[in-house]
Amino acid sequence: MELLENPVRPYAWGSRTVIAELLGRPSPSPHPQAELWLGAHPADPSHVVRDDVTAESLIELIDADPVRALGPDRVDRWSGRLPFLLKVLAADEPLSLQAHPSAEQAAAGFERENAMGLPADAPDRNYRDPNHKPELICALTEFHALVGFREADASVRLLRALDVPALAAYTELLAAQPGPDGLRALFTTWITLPQSVLDDLVPAVQEGAVRLAAAGGEWCMEARTILELSERYPGDAGVLASILLNRTVLQPGEALHLPAGNLHAYLSGAGMEVMANSDNVLRGGLTPKHVDVPELLRVLDFAAAPPPICTGHPDRGWIRYDTPAVEFCLRRFVAEGPQASVVVPDGGPRILACTSGSAIIRSDSGVLKLAPGTSVFLPDADAGVVVDSAAPGTQLFLAGDGLGV
Incomplete structure (x- = not known):
């Protein structure tokens, strides 16, 4: 440890x-x-x-x-x-x-x-x-x-809601082929536009987003995304690409x-x-x-x-976030009371980090106190590790590999 x-x-x-x-x-x-x-x-x-x-x-x-x-x-x-x-x-x-x-x-x-x-x-x-x-x-x-491409039909509706004449041809390109192939064609077109075209098109889209954000409604968050990105990256093809992506909170x-x-x-x-x-x-x-x-x-x-x-799955006192990746597995622990203990799963290299509260970690190799911002490396040889929270709301994250999960 x-x-x-x-x-x-x-x-x-x-x-x-x-x-x-x-x-x-x-x-x-x-x-x-x-x-x-x-x-x-x-x-x-x-x-x-x-x-x-x-x-x-x-x-x-x-x-x-x-x-x-x-x-x-x-x-x-x-x-x-x-x-x-x-x-x-x-x-x-x-x-x-x-x-x-x-x-x-x-x-x-x-x-x-x-x-x-x-x-x-x-x-x-x-x-x-x-x-x-x-x-x-x-x-x-x-x-x-x-995160990821939005369904093409929904992106067509967003493009039409922006009501930017310079987008009309691109909107119809996607409307005529509303699927992965159409998304590929439109994304490829936008990301390869000459800078001279982007310098006119991105500000026009920005103006459309101002109108759409002011109107409120279904696409308000997407309009604000366009405004945020176009202000920070004027004339960037990524502003156009963002129109096609899911905004996730x-x-x-x-x-x-x-x-x-x-x-x-x-x-x-x-x-x-x-x-x-x-x-x-x-x-x-x-x-x-x-x-x-x-x-x-x-x-x-x-x-x-x-x-x-x-949102994760309960796993012996932890919340475990499963993915297909074998290189990693992430677990989270939140103490619900003033005193709570949890056993650290054995096997492989692990890193344990504290983001709030405090905790005591015990193993055969010693005892350490974890405060916010502190972390420990647990080698495979450290088995039977136990963590005792010292404050309610203590939050810990445990990273290990995804083998044997």
Whole structure:
């Protein structure tokens, strides 16, 4: 059982309050704090803290004894690496429009770019490793996101409600083919428009959204989304693409699973995110970073289905959020009284994090106190771990792999 010190990633879209307050640091912070990384990602791993002194990285700890850390039945399965990355994500501004490849697409893309001689850190590289990147986000606050393509018929109604003459031809394109193929055709058309066309079309759509938002009614939230994005990213094709996506709102404790090919953008809010330990992101707009349209189209899933909101399932005192991913499994515990205990499931590497209240964690290797913003790494060798909450409303998150769930 090892106490962790975790790196903060200062992306421009981050919050100046959420992570600072979670860590008990001055708020607002001098710079945006977007993500707190808990794990063994090569770009910024957590470090072990012993006797108030920062020691080796979590990567180094796992490398020193992978059997103890990962488990004898998991060392080969995970190639000696921690298979998941846990994050606290805090967004005050929208993130880029993006999707992630499947395992097969990632392996093929990584091999292809290696053969091209692209450096691993090249800004125009799509595949930085051969792995897929499924994700799960569980809301800590009210959380807003664009997730997956809306049913084409509904998007036609929204386009007509915007009442923008410059959109008429595009609206009829989708109306004539209201399905995945029509969505692909319209999305491809919009994302490849010349900048000179976007500079006229996006402001026209913005004006339509102003009228639609003022009128209220069915599409008010979607109109406000267009306004929010067009103000931050004027002339960006991602503003048009957002018209085709589902606007989803999560309440605390609700979660979304984002499989391969799902086009999405987080808009605002804080959440606990767990993902396969990969860097593979294909962007589609709302960003100054590299956008590879042909590769994005290769991986996108245009099949229209409403994004499922997961409330989790009871699991021996925890709430467990199931996904098809074997690289991770997320559990949440909320103490309903002043004193409550829960057993940490055995098996594989685990990271336990506290987001509110306080708790005492006990194992054969010792006793540690968890306060908000603190976390511990539990190696496979630590079995029979018990957590006792010390305050009502204590909230804990447990990340492990998805084997044997």
